[in-house]
Ligand SMILES: Nc1ncnc2c1ncn2[C@@H]1O[C@H](COP(=O)(O)OP(=O)(O)OP(=O)(O)O)[C@@H](O)[C@H]1O
């Protein structure tokens with residue numbers, strides 16, 4: 001479904017990704033872990049097509065090359081990004097935003113999905129303005145459920161959440177999983193991964209995937225931290 005080969009990325013003179021290889025199959029959920037500043041968010045930005053980054057290499061979504069495409073085309077192709085730090089959109093209500101970004105859904109349908117995600121009271125408020133950290137993450141997952149993307153990039157969807165909220169967020173992801181959506185989920189912590197059915201784990205260090213493996217890697221990270229990979 002997604003195939004990343006030899007992906008490099010930089011901002012000006014700052015090299016951030018140094019030859020990333022990663023493949024995600026249809027409907028799979030892959031966890032990406034790694035120390036601060038290793039390039040995890042950059043990987044998400046580059047896949048979504050953030051123009052701040054210069055990218056080089058090959059990235060195909062269902063065998064069609066996406067690297068040259070602008071962000072909106074990638075969104076149309078079915079890529080969805082949930083940001084580590086969701087940006088507020090003053091002056092735009094969440095309802096207006098999702099009506100504009102989803103096709104063929106009426107207000108009643110949107111409200112019924114909003115109830116499921118417990119974000120109904122945010123629909124009339126500005127997108128991500130004055131929401132708590134956990135509320136923003138719920139709002140992102142609500143948008144993901146409406147969009148039904150082919151590839152969901154979830155960047156630290158568990159950051160800043162209390163223990164119960166992590167479980168809630170994991171359950172919301174689980175309820176929405178099907179064969180049509182693949183997930184690249186960036187996280188620092190094994191807690192959320194315990195509640196999810198993880199197909200593969202990738203460790204990113206200094207802009208490269210230094211190790212990939214099955215769920216067992218999560219335990220390895222938990223017990224040994226990231227320094228064991230940095231020394232390699
Ligand atoms: N706009 C930018 N200008 C200069 N350097 C940048 C820019 N954006 C990111 N970087 C640098 O790229 C590196 C990777 O950043 P990135 O945000 O991808 O890391 P990360 O793995 O997501 O870290 P964290 O776990 O802390 O979220 C960092 O050293 C960061 O300072």
Ligand SMILES: [Mg+2]
Pocket residue numbers: 040041042084155
């Ligand atoms: Mg990050």
